[in-house]
Amino acid sequence: MGRAGAPSIDDATTWRKRASDSATEVDATETTALLSPDNEGGSTGGSGKKADRWDGLDDFVDTPWWRKPSVYWLLVPYFIFTLAFGGALVPKLNLILSFICKEHFNQSDSDPPALPVFIGGENPQCKIPEVQSKVATFTLIMNFLTGLLSAIVVPIFGSLSDRYGRTRLMALASCGGVLAEIITLLAAKYPDVINYRWLILGSVFDGMTGSFTAGSLLTQSYTSDCTPPSKRAVSIGYLHACLFTGLAFGPLLAGYFVKWTGSLLSVFYVIVACHILFIFFVGLVIPESLSKRRRSVAQEIWAKGWQDRAQSFVPWVSRVKGANPLAPLKVLWPTGPGTSARLRLNLVSLAVSDMIILGSSVAVGPVIILYSEYRFGWGTLEASIFVSAVSLTRTVILLIIFPAVNYFGRVRPAQRRRALGIVSHETNSGADSLDVWVIRVATAGEVLACIGYSLAQNGHAFLISGMLAAMGGLGSASIQAAITKHVPSDKVGQVLGAIGMLHALSRVIGPLAFQGLYAATVKTLPQAFLMVLGGLFCVAFTGALLLKPHVHWTTQGEEEEETEQLTPSEEILGANSRHTLPIDEDQVTMR
Incomplete structure (x- = not known):
């Protein structure tokens, strides 16, 4: 765990500079392997050789396994989350179709259809251009509001998660979905009391908490926190597999469930239950991926920046006029020390x-x-x-x-490198x-x-x-x-x-x-x-095609560690190990 006492901004540099004392270390790129449980932190395994180091979970070394963050904590609840999201798509669309179709025939001057419109049921009389156009317009309004609000909220959630953790915000991201499905459920159960246009309010609630977009991005942030760079793409790939599987089978399972129960309302009860289960699990069970020390350091850095901005007083009216809704995208065009044109x-x-x-x-x-x-x-x-x-x-x-x-x-390649007795620092x-x-x-x-x-x-x-x-x-x-x-x-x-x-x-x-x-x-x-x-x-x-490998945002601690510039041959063989065999690595910097 982290050190006792209030952390300072300099702790961020100290945290990045931890290294093994008993072996030559290299800065590993993606060819580094994942740490095994027995070899974390550079400890020796059964073969007597040291494993590659990654200090991302150093603050959790002394914690029990059920408090240690891992991507595997996320897979089952995230799959349930995607099932709920995917399962709601088709039933909600059919529900809206029946609402609008019933209203259309009630307001129409023409003769009513031979068959009455059943809310959420099979209504072939509704497959007419006029109804289809109204349904498309209504769903477009719902998607527009959800997407617009999500575009505002998601960057805020991302920034807050760096300072206060991922899990609580993941739970919050699903709260809007719960409210939206509850409104849908009430509108379906009491159509004569609650007009279907209240579903727009549900879309507003969903967008205000970031919707599905916020949940997905926060799970990826969690995965990045607790997965070494060498395995990060595969771990995020697991999340994407859960995403596409849930979106593929959610509607299918929802359809069979409606057929089995004979009621469209039943699937919305299940969807609400899935959302609540996800909120409970990520909010109370899954361990937080950011330690208290890392959160405190991030909060202190943010507070210092806020104080600097507050010193340059600008009237709030001028701030509102000069507000840029696309300001969160500035982080994709970083400037200042440690950045470069190639990075941007x-x-x-x-x-x-x-x-x-x-x-x-x-x-x-x-x-x-x-x-x-x-x-x-x-x-x-x-x-x-x-x-x-x-x-x-x-x-x-x-x-x-x-x-x-x-x-x-x-x-x-990482295994071959370790066979040469070289320990890498991811x-x-x-x-x-x-x-x-x-x-x-x-x-x-x-x-x-x-x-x-x-x-x-x-x-x-x-x-x-x-x-x-x-x-x-x-x-x-x-x-x-x-x-x-x-x-x-x-x-x-x-x-x-x-x-x-x-x-x-x-x-x-x-x-x-x-x-x-x-x-x-x-x-x-x-x-x-x-x-x-x-x-x-x-x-x-x-x-x-424009991408260049091994370009990153260099921090102050990393700049201090790079004490000499290596020649191309030394980048391969190592500045301090010119007598060793070549390492199968794209880029290696020896200390």
């Missing part, structure tokens, strides 16, 4: 690529389903098979292929070559998938293109892990908050752009939205 280019390239990959998955998914049904005559069954196949392919890539790539590209030293190449391959796969979608003449070719697009899951996990390795640990939440803001903005802009484009071109050139999407992925691929 890397961060912007990664942020834009991530926004395109994640934004397209939210905005284009429904349009691709509409296009496939229009182009190939698919029904609900065929479209469901397509979504499930693509989601399962993405899950397999993240759970099996990605860990295998990490093992052969990072763990095995630090955030930017994306490594494997990160860069994975991102390039993933974005190239997305470009090829868009070409395949556009040229597909049958459903089988379309399905193959969708499986190729599943490679984008590799890119998203690698990008978000690489972003955290470009910045100091005390700015991870702030940076991921800015990324979350971009996700929220894409959630607002993307559906407007792609759904509007498809509606305007479906009669003349239905593939137009795929061409635009392919162009965006070309931008993401270009950004991946």
Whole structure:
């Protein structure tokens, strides 16, 4: 645990400079392996050789296992969280459809339909253009409000989590979803008392707590805190696998549950219970990933900066006039000591690529389903098979292929290095070559998938293109892990908050752009939205080509440790070990 007494700002430097006293140490990049439980902190294992060091969990060395943070604490509750989010999509849409359809026929001057409208039931009489248009407009308003408020809240949550911890804010992020589903439940149970337009208030509550975007970004911040750089991309990949599995099977399970119970209301009871379970688990059970000492240091640094800003008094009216709603994005363009133009280019390239990959998955998914049904005559069954196949392919890539790539590209080289008796000290030293190449391959796969979608003449070719697009899951996990390795640990939440803001903005802009484009071109050139999407992925691929490995935001402590400039040969062999064999490492700095 941390030292007793009030920590000072200098503790941040001391914390970063811990090292082993009995062996030569190197600053490891992504080729470093994860610490095993028996070898943490450079202790000897059964073979008598020291393992690679990572000081991220040094404050938790003396704590019991149930108070030690780990990504594995998150997997089950996060999967439940994504199941609840995915399970609510289709039932809520059908509920809104029946509400609006009933109101439409009640207000219409034409004869009422032969069959009455059942709230939440199968209503074929509602499949008319007038009702579909009203439903699309209403859901667009809901998504716009949620996305807009999330874009404001998520950066704030990210910054607060650096100072006060991740778990409590993760629990808070789900509270808005609970309120939104309770309003939906009440509107469905008492439709004559509570008008369906109250669902807009639920969207406001959801957006005020960051919605699904805040929950996802805070879980990634938690993972970055307790996972060494060598395994961070794979760990975030596990979270993405939970995400896509939950989004794929949530609607399926919800549909079967409604069929089994015979009531649409039953699924909303389960969804509310899932949200409450997630809040309870992350708020009271999961150990906090930031120690009290690290939180105190971050709070003191923030307080000092606040005092400096307060000394330069500016009237509040002038502050409001000069307020910039995009100010949280400034962290993606850092200036000052320890930064560089190459760092800024890397961060912007990664942020834009991530926004395109994640934004397209939210905005284009429904349009691709509409296009496939229009182009190939698919029904609900065929479209469901397509979504499930693509989601399962993405899950397999993240759970099996990605860990295998990490093992052969990072763990095995680290094992060979340890066989030479060299102990490495893991630090955030930017994306490594494997990160860069994975991102390039993933974005190239997305470009090829868009070409395949556009040229597909049958459903089988379309399905193959969708499986190729599943490679984008590799890119998203690698990008978000690489972003955290470009910045100091005390700015991870702030940076991921800015990324979350971009996700929220894409959630607002993307559906407007792609759904509007498809509606305007479906009669003349239905593939137009795929061409635009392919162009965006070309931008993401270009950004991946601009990435340079081993670029990071250097802190004061790291600058003091770098006492001499190494030649290219010394970077490989080591300044103090010129007689040793070459190490299979992209970048090594010997102390």
